[in-house]
Amino acid sequence: MARTIILLLGDQLSPRMSSLEAADPALDVVLMAEVMEEATYVRHHKKKIAFLFSAMRHFAEELRAAGWTVDYVRLDDEGNSGSLRGEVERAMARHGASCVVATEPGEWRLLEEMQGWAETRLLPDQRFIANRHDFVAWAESRSMLRMEHFYRLMRKKTGLLMDGAKPVGDRWNFDTENRKPASDDLFLPRPLSFAPDAITAEVLDLVDRRFPDHFGDLRPFGYAVTREQAEQAFAHFLRSALPDFGSYQDAMLRGQKFLFHAIASPYLNAGLLDPLDMCRRVEAEWRAGRAPLNSVEGFIRQIIGWREYVRCIYWWRMPGYDRVNHFDARRPLPAFYWDADTPMACISHCVRQTKEEAYAHHIQRLMVTGNFALLAGVDPHELHIWYLAVYADAYEWVELPNTVGMSQFADGGLLASKPYAASGAYIDRMSDYCGSCHYDVKAKTGPKACPFNLLYWRFIGTQRDGLRSNPRMKRMVDLWDGFDVARRETIMREAESFLAGLG
Numbered sequence: 001m002a003r004t005i006i007l008l009l010g011d012q013l014s015p016r017m018s019s020l021e022a023a024d025p026a027l028d029v030v031l032m033a034e035v036m037e038e039a040t041y042v043r044h045h046k047k048k049i050a051f052l053f054s055a056m057r058h059f060a061e062e063l064r065a066a067g068w069t070v071d072y073v074r075l076d077d078e079g080n081s082g083s084l085r086g087e088v089e090r091a092m093a094r095h096g097a098s099c100v101v102a103t104e105p106g107e108w109r110l111l112e113e114m115q116g117w118a119e120t121r122l123l124p125d126q127r128f129i130a131n132r133h134d135f136v137a138w139a140e141s142r143s144m145l146r147m148e149h150f151y152r153l154m155r156k157k158t159g160l161l162m163d164g165a166k167p168v169g170d171r172w173n174f175d176t177e178n179r180k181p182a183s184d185d186l187f188l189p190r191p192l193s194f195a196p197d198a199i200t201a202e203v204l205d206l207v208d209r210r211f212p213d214h215f216g217d218l219r220p221f222g223y224a225v226t227r228e229q230a231e232q233a234f235a236h237f238l239r240s241a242l243p244d245f246g247s248y249q250d251a252m253l254r255g256q257k258f259l260f261h262a263i264a265s266p267y268l269n270a271g272l273l274d275p276l277d278m279c280r281r282v283e284a285e286w287r288a289g290r291a292p293l294n295s296v297e298g299f300i301r302q303i304i305g306w307r308e309y310v311r312c313i314y315w316w317r318m319p320g321y322d323r324v325n326h327f328d329a330r331r332p333l334p335a336f337y338w339d340a341d342t343p344m345a346c347i348s349h350c351v352r353q354t355k356e357e358a359y360a361h362h363i364q365r366l367m368v369t370g371n372f373a374l375l376a377g378v379d380p381h382e383l384h385i386w387y388l389a390v391y392a393d394a395y396e397w398v399e400l401p402n403t404v405g406m407s408q409f410a411d412g413g414l415l416a417s418k419p420y421a422a423s424g425a426y427i428d429r430m431s432d433y434c435g436s437c438h439y440d441v442k443a444k445t446g447p448k449a450c451p452f453n454l455l456y457w458r459f460i461g462t463q464r465d466g467l468r469s470n471p472r473m474k475r476m477v478d479l480w481d482g483f484d485v486a487r488r489e490t491i492m493r494e495a496e497s498f499l500a501g502l503g
Contacts, residue, residue: 003095004028005071007088007102009110010038010052011395013059013227014271015066018123019103025067029095032060033073033087035080036210041109042389045216047223047358050207051392054200054225055270061199062227071095075206084110085117092119106311107396108318128311129154129276129304135312145414148173150312151305160279160300161286161293173301174246174294181430182251182259189240191263192233193222200225215338215390217356223266223392230267234278237262238285246295250363252346252431257353261361262299265393275303302362310401313415322384322396324404326412327463329377334502337369337386343438344451346427347372358392363430365391370407371422375455376499380410418472421459424450445490451498458495461488 006023008030020030034056039049053075060072071094073080073087081087088100100120105111114120130150138153139145152172155161161168196204200221207218224230237245241260248260267273279300285291314321336342340351350364360369365387373383384403388394405415424441428434434441434450443449444457460467460480467473480488 003097005088005091005095005097005100006030007084007100008032008059009084009102009105010034010056011106011270012103012125013055014127014274015063016127016274017103017271018126019101020068022101022123025069028069028101029091029097030060030063030068030070031073031088031091032056032070033080033084034075035073035084035087036075036082038084039075039211042385043214044211045354045358045390045392046207046211046214046218047216047221048390048392048394049211049214050200050203050218050221051223051225051266051358052270053206054196054203054223055272057199057203058226075210085113088117088120108315109396112319127271127275128308129158130308130312132312132315136316139312139316146417147305147309147415150309151301154304154308155300158276158279158304160283160304161297169293169297174297175301177294178246178298179250179430180247182248182253182256184253184256184432186244186248188256188259189236191241191258191261192224192229192236194224194229194233196221197225215355216358224272227272230264230272233267234262234264234273234281237264238281238291242282242285242291242295242299244295246292246298249298249361250430252361252364252368252427252433254345254349254432254436257357257359259361263359266359268303269393269395269398275307279303307398310405310415311397313401313405314397317401317411317414321404321411322400323381324410324412325380326410327377327408327466329374329408329410330379331377331499331502333373333378333382333386334376344372345437346431346433349433354390358390360391365402366407366420367422367426367430370403371420371426372452372455374408374419374421375452375459376502380404380408383408413470418470419459419463419467421456422452423456424452427452445487445494449494451495454491454495454498457483457491461492 006019006028034053060070063070071091081090098119102122103125104122105114114122155167204218204221224233245260251259264273268275282296282299286293286296336347337351340348340355342348346368350360350368354360384400387403388396388399401415404410407420409416409419428441439450440448441450444453457480460476464477464480468477
C-alpha cells in the first residue's frame with residue numbers, strides 16, 4: 001500500500017490536528033518543512049522565525065517519540081526547494097506516496113494554493129470553537145454584527161462561566177472594571193523565560209546567518225518552544241498574574257513590557273496550547289476563589305469571543321478583505337515604525353519593545369501604533385503588513401481583521417462599532433509615557449502640541465460627514481463644529497505641517 005504524506009504547517013504544532021487524527025502512524029509519513037517562501041512572504045521578525053523553527057523541530061521530536069515517522073526538512077538541507085509545494089512533491093517521490101493529507105491552513109493565500117495541489121485532501125481545523133461556515137449564515141442573517149452577541153453564543157456553546165442558561169454574576173461582560181491605569185509601585189510578575197537548548201541554539205545561529213536584515217532583536221531569546229514549556233508558562237500566569245490581569249489589561253508602563261499579561265498568544269496560535277483547555281483552567285481559578293470574576297471573564301472573552309470572532313470574519317470576507325480602505329488612506333508607513341526614531345515617547349517605546357520582544361499587548365497595538373496610523377491616514381494595507389511581520393503571534397487570520405477592521409476601521413464598520421481614534425489624553429490616562437515625551441500632552445496647538453491631539457481633531461474635521469452618522473462619534477463632530485474658525489484652521493495647518501515632516 002502506498003504511503004500518505006501528512007503535511008503539518010508551522011502553526012499546526014498539536015497532536016490533535018485533524019490530519020494526524022485521520023492518519024496511521026504505522027504507515028503514513030509526517031512531513032514538516034522549513035521553507036524560505038514562508039519565512040519571507042513578509043519580512044518576519046527574527047524572533048518569530050526562530051520561535052517557529054525551534055518549536056517545529058521540537059514538535060517533530062515529540063511526534064517521533066510517539067511513534068510517528070517524521071520527514072523533517074531543514075532550511076539549510078541540500079535540495080530544499082524553498083516552497084511548501086516543492087517539498088511536498090519531493091517527499092511524495094522519496095516515499096512513494098500517492099496522496100497528501102493536511103489540515104486546512106489558517107491563511108487564504110495558502111488555502112488557495114493548496115486547493116490547487118494534485119492528490120491533496122484538506123481537513124477542517126478542529127482547534128477552534130466556532131464553525132466558520134456556520135458563522136456566515138449567522139452573520140448574513142443579521143442587520144448589524146457585534147462581537148458581544150457572538151460571544152454570548154460561544155459562552156452558551158462551551159458552558160464557560162454559565163449558571164444554567166444565565167451568565168455567572170448575572171452579567172456577560174465586566175469590561176468596565178478592566179480599565180485601570182497602572183502605577184510603577186505595583187508588584188509586577190515576570191513571565192517565564194526559557195534558556196535556549198541545543199536545538200534552539202542551532203536555530204538562532206541559522207536565523208543569524210540567513211535573515212540578518214530582518215526586523216528585530218534575535219537575542220536574548222526566551223520563548224517556550226515545547227508543549228511542556230508552554231504549559232509551564234501558562235501555569236505561571238495563572239498563579240502570578242491572572243488575579244490582576246483584568247483590572248490592568250489596558251495599562252501601559254515604561255520599562256514594564258508585560259505587566260499582568262499571559263504572553264500566551266504565540267503558543268496558542270502555533271498549536272502548543274489549546275484554547276478551550278486554557279479557558280477551563282482560567283475558569284477553575286475563579287471557582288477555586290483564586291482569581292476575581294472580572295479578570296477571568298476578561299481573559300475568556302479574548303479567547304472564545306474576540307479571537308474566534310475575528311477568525312470567522314477573516315474567512316467570511318476573504319479574498320479582498322486585506323485591501324479594504326474605507327477612509328481612502330494612502331500615506332506610506334512612517335520609517336519610525338521600523339527604527340523607533342521619533343520624539344513621540346509612546347510610539348518610540350512601543351516600537352522599541354516590539355523590536356526587542358516581537359511582542360506588544362493589545363492596547364499598545366490598538367491605541368498607540370494603530371491609533372497613530374489611523375489619525376495620520378496611513379495606508380491600512382501597509383500597516384497590516386507591518387503587524388503581520390513584527391509580532392510572534394501574528395498570522396493573517398487573526399492579525400488582518402484586528403488591523404483593518406478594529407484598528408483602522410478600513411472595513412467601514414463591519415467589525416468595529418466606531419473608529420478607535422483617540423487624542424493624547426487617552427494615552428496619558430492609561431500610561432506613563434507622556435511624562436518623558438518631547439511633546440506636551442496637554443497642549444492642543446503650538447510647537448509642543450502632542451501630535452495625537454492635532455491629528456485627532458484633523459481626523460474628526462476631515463472625516464466629519466461620514467463620522468456624523470456614527471452614534472458613538474456624533475458628539476465629537478459636534479464639538480469640532482463648535483470650535484471657532486480660527487481654531488479649526490490652526491489645528492489643520494499645524495497637523496498638516498506635522499504630517500509633511502514625516503517624509
